[in-house]
Amino acid sequence: MSEKIVLIDGHSILNRAFYGLPDLTNAEGLHTNAIYGFLTILFKTLEEENAQYLTVAFDEHAPTFRHNMYEAYKGTRKPMPQELREQVPIIRDVLEAMGVTIVSREGYEADDILGTLARKGEAAGMEVTVLSGDRDLLQLATEHVKIRIPKTRGGKTTVEDYDGRGVLEAYQLTPPQIIELKALMGDSSDNIPGIPGVGEKTATKILLEYGTIENAYAHVEEIKPNKAKESLKEHYDLAKLSKELATICTDCPLDYSFEEARLKDLFTQEAYEWFKELEFKNLLNRFENTSSKNKAEEHFQRVTDLSQADAFLSKAKKADRAGVHLLLEKGEVLGLGVALGEKEKIEAAFFPVEGFLTERYLLEQLEGICRGAGQTASLNVKEMLSRIQIEEHSRMFDGGIAAYLLNPLKSAYTYDDIAKEYLGLMVPAREDLLGKVSYKKGLEEKEEEVTVSCCYMAYVALAGIEPLTKALEETGMLSLFREMEMPLLFTLHDMEAAGIQVEGEELKEYGSRLEVRIKELESIIYQKAGEEFNINSPKQLGVILFEKMQLPGGKKTKTGYSTAADVLDKLAPDHSVVADILEYRQLTKLKSTYADGLANYIGEDGRIHSNFNQTITATGRISSTEPNLQNIPVRMELGRLIRKVFVPREGCIFLDADYSQIELRVLAHMSGDEKLIQAYSEAQDIHRMTASQVFHVPFDQVTDLQRRNAKAVNFGIVYGISSFGLSQDLSITRKEAAQYIENYFETYPKIKGFLDGLVKQGKEQGYVTTLFGRRRPVPELKSSNFMQRSFGERVAMNAPIQGTAADIIKIAMIRVNEALKERKLETKLILQVHDELLLEVYEEELEEVSRILEKEMKQAADLAVSLEIDMHTGRNWYEAK
Structure with missing residues (x-):
C-alpha cells in the first residue's frame, strides 16, 4: 500500500x-x-x-x-x-x-x-x-x-x-484547464484579473469548445456571446497575463527531504507549552502523556473524619499563609477547601458538610483561619463575608480582584485562568470536571471531581499570592489593590447585607398605573395606524410605519425595517404615532423590568439585597446586579416615580448626595487647563461659561438653548465625542458640530493636548491610567478596523476620566462606611449609583451623618478644583433625589 x-x-x-x-x-x-x-x-x-x-x-x-x-x-x-x-x-x-x-x-x-x-x-x-x-x-x-x-x-x-x-465532474473541465478558466474569468481572491465581462459560465463554454485561451483567440470571431468576443479581442494580453499568474510552478529549486517530513509525535513538551500560552484548552487533551501536567492533585484529599479535620485546620490557623474556598451554592454551605504550604509543597483538603463536619463547624473553622493565619487568600472574599465575620481586610487577599486589576477586560476570573496566567499551570476548569452538574448534585454523583475543583480553588488562591502581588507591584497597582479595592470589598458587603426597603403594595400600584397608560397608548397607536398589530414586533412595526403609513427614513435589512431607537427618535418630532410608540416602549420596559421584576427580589425582610460587583466594568465602576438598582430610569418623570417605592425603615430618613460634575472636574485637574480650573474656582456656571466662549456671546446673554448645547459639548468631550455624534445629539449639521468642538478646544487649549496625549499613550503602551494608577488596556487601538480604532480612541480619552471619578467615589464610600462604624452609628450606606450615595439615616443621627458624608465626599481626592456635592433628604428615594 x-x-x-x-x-x-x-x-x-x-x-x-x-x-x-x-x-x-x-x-x-x-x-x-x-x-x-x-x-x-x-x-x-x-x-x-x-x-x-x-x-x-x-x-x-x-x-x-x-x-x-x-x-x-x-x-x-x-x-x-x-x-x-x-x-x-x-x-x-x-x-x-x-x-x-x-x-x-x-x-x-x-x-x-x-x-x-x-x-x-x-x-x-x-x-x-x-x-x-x-x-x-x-x-x-x-x-x-x-x-x-x-x-x-x-x-x-x-x-x-x-x-x-x-x-472534471465539478467544472466540466480537466485540471490543467482550471488555469485557462482563471485566465478568462479571473480570481479576485488570488489577484488574477481575468478579462472584463466574462464569468464562469461563459468561460467554461468557451473552453469546452476551444480548449485553451490561445485556441479561443485563434477562433475569436466565432465566439459567442458578442460581449465575450469583443472582450477577448481587446484584452487578450490580459488573458495571457492572467494565465501566467494562475499557472503554478511545479519545479521549484527546493532543498527538501521526504524522510525529514516523516510524521513524528506532534504532541511534544514544547508544543504543550505553546498550547497553554495560547489558551487552547480544548486541544490540550491530546497531550495525555505529556510530563507537563501538574502534580498538584497528588496532594489533594477529601477529609470527613473529625480528628483529621481538626488537625489540618489547626495547622491552617497558625500558618503564615492559607488559601481557602467556601463552597456555597444558592446560599447553602456545601463544604470548605483549605490549602497550606509553599510552592511545590502545597497540600489542599476539601471538607464536605457531612457527619460531624457540620455547616456551623466549618464556618467556625474558616473564621478561625481568617483571624489566626498571617494572611488568608481566597478568590471570592466577599462571598465568604456573607457567612462569617472578618474585620481586618489587611489580612485578606482576594486573588479574583487582583487578577481583575491586572486585566479588567475579562468577563470572569476563574481559578483555572488565574492558574494558567500567573502560576504557569493548566488545571481542569470547573466545567471540565463537572460539566453542567451543580456542586450539590456533584457531591452525590462526582465526589472526586468536586474535591479536585474545590481544592484547586484554595490551592490557586494560596499559590497566587506571590505572583499576583509581584504583577500588581510591577504595574504600579499594589496600593490601589490594598488601599482601595480590598477595603471596598468590605464596604460593598455591608451594603449588600443592609439592603433597601421596598413598599410592595406601592410597587403593585405603580405597575397598575403603568398598565393603564400602556393600554391607552395601545389604543391610540392602533387608531393612528388604522389596524391592530404587535407593537413589540420590529418586523410588524416596520411594515406599518414604512409601508402602510409611508413614513420617511425606512432602512430595510435582511430581517425587515430597522425600528431601533435612533431611527424612531429622528421621526418622533414630526410624527406623533412614533412618539407614542417610543413612550409605549419605555413604559413596557418599566413595567417588566421594574414594576414586575423588582417584586421578585423582595426578601422576607421586605428589603432588596442587590449584588454590588467590583470586577465587571473595565473602567473600575461598580455595577449592580440581581437586581440592577443603578439603572433606575431618570429621564422621564414616570420612570423617576418608581423611586417612591424605595423607603427607609421606621425612624429613619434617606440622605442622598451626589457629586456635581465630577468628570468635568477630573478633566480640569488632569488636563491642567487654567481656564477650566479658574471657572470652577470662581464657582461659575460651567456650561454657561462654555457657551459664552464657544458661541462668542457675553456671559449674561447666553440663551438656555446655547447653554444646553454647551452642556452637550462639555460632557461629549469627556466621552471623546465626534462631530458626527455631537451633530446627532444636538440635531445640527456635522459642520456646525465640528465648529463647536473646534471652538471648545480653542477655549480650553490644554484639554485637546491632554486628550491627544491619552490616545498616544494608549497606542504606545497599550493602556491608559487613572489618577490613582488603575490601568485600562485599549487593544482596539491596534485594530485594522477603522471603527474599532475609533472606538479605542474614545476609550483612551474617556477611561482615565471616568475611571478616576469611579476611584474617587470608591474612596468616599470606604471612608464614609468606616466613619459610621468607628462612631458606632446605626446609619447604613445602602446604595451607590455612579456619582451618587444613598444612606439610611436614623433621624437623631442626621446632623452628624450629614457632616461625615460632606467631609468624606469632598475630601476623597485632592484636585486642582474642589469636589462639590448636592445633598438632600427625603421620606423616599424620589424625595431625597
Whole structure:
C-alpha cells in the first residue's frame, strides 16, 4: 500500500480560519482565532488521511515573480489585517515546536512549493493530499493527487475533495484547464484579473469548445456571446497575463527531504507549552502523556473524619499563609477547601458538610483561619463575608480582584485562568470536571471531581499570592489593590447585607398605573395606524410605519425595517404615532423590568439585597446586579416615580448626595487647563461659561438653548465625542458640530493636548491610567478596523476620566462606611449609583451623618478644583433625589 503525504498551504488555511472563526484572544491580548482554526483543521485532516508525511508551505515576505507581474498590472495587493499578521509567526513557531516540516523559498509562492512537492511525491509513488483554500491548486489534481478545499462558516468546517475525475465532474473541465478558466474569468481572491465581462459560465463554454485561451483567440470571431468576443479581442494580453499568474510552478529549486517530513509525535513538551500560552484548552487533551501536567492533585484529599479535620485546620490557623474556598451554592454551605504550604509543597483538603463536619463547624473553622493565619487568600472574599465575620481586610487577599486589576477586560476570573496566567499551570476548569452538574448534585454523583475543583480553588488562591502581588507591584497597582479595592470589598458587603426597603403594595400600584397608560397608548397607536398589530414586533412595526403609513427614513435589512431607537427618535418630532410608540416602549420596559421584576427580589425582610460587583466594568465602576438598582430610569418623570417605592425603615430618613460634575472636574485637574480650573474656582456656571466662549456671546446673554448645547459639548468631550455624534445629539449639521468642538478646544487649549496625549499613550503602551494608577488596556487601538480604532480612541480619552471619578467615589464610600462604624452609628450606606450615595439615616443621627458624608465626599481626592456635592433628604428615594 502506497504511503501518503499531506501538503498544507499555510497562509491560505490560516486566512480561512481567521475569517471563518470569531475573534479570540489570550490573556496577553494576542489574537488566536486563525491559529486555533488552523490547528483544528490540521488535526482533523491528519485523522482522516492517516498520512505518514506532513509539510506546510508558507509564502515568503519578499515579493514573488508572479506577485511582481500583478503589481505591474494593478498596483499593490490588499494588506493583511494586523490581527491576522501577528498570528503568522506564531503558527510557524507552534508548528516547529510540533516538529512539522515547514518549507518556503524567496521568490516563490506557497502554491508553487505545493505544486513542486505534489509532483515529487507522485513521482515517488506516494498518494498526495494538498490542503488549501486556493482553487488554483485544482490544476494539480490527478488520480494520485487529491486537493482538499476547507470551508469554515459559523465556527464549523466542511471540506470539498477533488481528484482529477472530481475536477472534471465539478467544472466540466480537466485540471490543467482550471488555469485557462482563471485566465478568462479571473480570481479576485488570488489577484488574477481575468478579462472584463466574462464569468464562469461563459468561460467554461468557451473552453469546452476551444480548449485553451490561445485556441479561443485563434477562433475569436466565432465566439459567442458578442460581449465575450469583443472582450477577448481587446484584452487578450490580459488573458495571457492572467494565465501566467494562475499557472503554478511545479519545479521549484527546493532543498527538501521526504524522510525529514516523516510524521513524528506532534504532541511534544514544547508544543504543550505553546498550547497553554495560547489558551487552547480544548486541544490540550491530546497531550495525555505529556510530563507537563501538574502534580498538584497528588496532594489533594477529601477529609470527613473529625480528628483529621481538626488537625489540618489547626495547622491552617497558625500558618503564615492559607488559601481557602467556601463552597456555597444558592446560599447553602456545601463544604470548605483549605490549602497550606509553599510552592511545590502545597497540600489542599476539601471538607464536605457531612457527619460531624457540620455547616456551623466549618464556618467556625474558616473564621478561625481568617483571624489566626498571617494572611488568608481566597478568590471570592466577599462571598465568604456573607457567612462569617472578618474585620481586618489587611489580612485578606482576594486573588479574583487582583487578577481583575491586572486585566479588567475579562468577563470572569476563574481559578483555572488565574492558574494558567500567573502560576504557569493548566488545571481542569470547573466545567471540565463537572460539566453542567451543580456542586450539590456533584457531591452525590462526582465526589472526586468536586474535591479536585474545590481544592484547586484554595490551592490557586494560596499559590497566587506571590505572583499576583509581584504583577500588581510591577504595574504600579499594589496600593490601589490594598488601599482601595480590598477595603471596598468590605464596604460593598455591608451594603449588600443592609439592603433597601421596598413598599410592595406601592410597587403593585405603580405597575397598575403603568398598565393603564400602556393600554391607552395601545389604543391610540392602533387608531393612528388604522389596524391592530404587535407593537413589540420590529418586523410588524416596520411594515406599518414604512409601508402602510409611508413614513420617511425606512432602512430595510435582511430581517425587515430597522425600528431601533435612533431611527424612531429622528421621526418622533414630526410624527406623533412614533412618539407614542417610543413612550409605549419605555413604559413596557418599566413595567417588566421594574414594576414586575423588582417584586421578585423582595426578601422576607421586605428589603432588596442587590449584588454590588467590583470586577465587571473595565473602567473600575461598580455595577449592580440581581437586581440592577443603578439603572433606575431618570429621564422621564414616570420612570423617576418608581423611586417612591424605595423607603427607609421606621425612624429613619434617606440622605442622598451626589457629586456635581465630577468628570468635568477630573478633566480640569488632569488636563491642567487654567481656564477650566479658574471657572470652577470662581464657582461659575460651567456650561454657561462654555457657551459664552464657544458661541462668542457675553456671559449674561447666553440663551438656555446655547447653554444646553454647551452642556452637550462639555460632557461629549469627556466621552471623546465626534462631530458626527455631537451633530446627532444636538440635531445640527456635522459642520456646525465640528465648529463647536473646534471652538471648545480653542477655549480650553490644554484639554485637546491632554486628550491627544491619552490616545498616544494608549497606542504606545497599550493602556491608559487613572489618577490613582488603575490601568485600562485599549487593544482596539491596534485594530485594522477603522471603527474599532475609533472606538479605542474614545476609550483612551474617556477611561482615565471616568475611571478616576469611579476611584474617587470608591474612596468616599470606604471612608464614609468606616466613619459610621468607628462612631458606632446605626446609619447604613445602602446604595451607590455612579456619582451618587444613598444612606439610611436614623433621624437623631442626621446632623452628624450629614457632616461625615460632606467631609468624606469632598475630601476623597485632592484636585486642582474642589469636589462639590448636592445633598438632600427625603421620606423616599424620589424625595431625597
